[in-house]
Amino acid sequence: MVEILGEERTKTNELLVIKHSETIAFSPAYTFFLRQVANLVDAGHGSPFTSWDDATTGIIWAELDQKIVAMFAYHTEQIRIHALNITLTSVEQEHRGKGIHTILNRYFEKTAKKLGCKFTVATVHPKNEVRLKSAEKDGLKIGYYKLYKRIDG
Numbered sequence: 001m002v003e004i005l006g007e008e009r010t011k012t013n014e015l016l017v018i019k020h021s022e023t024i025a026f027s028p029a030y031t032f033f034l035r036q037v038a039n040l041v042d043a044g045h046g047s048p049f050t051s052w053d054d055a056t057t058g059i060i061w062a063e064l065d066q067k068i069v070a071m072f073a074y075h076t077e078q079i080r081i082h083a084l085n086i087t088l089t090s091v092e093q094e095h096r097g098k099g100i101h102t103i104l105n106r107y108f109e110k111t112a113k114k115l116g117c118k119f120t121v122a123t124v125h126p127k128n129e130v131r132l133k134s135a136e137k138d139g140l141k142i143g144y145y146k147l148y149k150r151i152d153g
């Protein structure tokens, strides 16, 4: 079910309508989400595997002139330990730098609180400097480093 969460203005005074669906599956934002996943993998800031589950992934998105321009996907696997995890966030290239992600993060935090969460969690590639900056602005702090080693040769 699609819920309208509110209306907001970008830094350049464009009107955004913020919408939410508890499940990404069958939501109007599903294909937008898939394209953003592909873009992130192509940019080298994401791994080529399916990291989300239709049943536990929700999505908040922003529409400008009835077109989806940004999204904030999250998943609820760790909700029992009061954490809401960000699956992927993205803003269309031509709309970046207008404060849209900051707006969506506010709605995401409201959603997390409504679900009884005490933490939000993001996973960001170390070379994704823009998202690291935006996460810092959203108040996220590095808690752990996750380390990898290839052992297949």
Ligand SMILES: CC(C)(COP(=O)(O)OP(=O)(O)OC[C@H]1O[C@@H](n2cnc3c(N)ncnc32)[C@H](O)[C@@H]1OP(=O)(O)O)[C@@H](O)C(=O)NCCC(=O)NCCS
Pocket (backbone or CB within 6 Å): 040, 045, 088, 089, 090, 091, 092, 095, 096, 097, 098, 099, 100, 101, 102, 103, 123, 124, 125, 128, 129, 130, 131, 133, 134, 135, 137
């Ligand atoms: C990361 C991303 C979502 C930010 O969206 P955005 O709407 O442009 O972000 P905002 O305009 O709300 O900016 C928030 C903060 O991010 C940082 N930021 C944004 N663009 C930046 C840039 N080009 N360079 C450095 N910092 C930047 C700033 O700290 C900014 O705060 P400020 O406006 O007070 O300076 C967007 O760049 C994007 O879609 N990137 C590609 C997808 C991606 O990497 N997603 C995250 C995967 S983990």
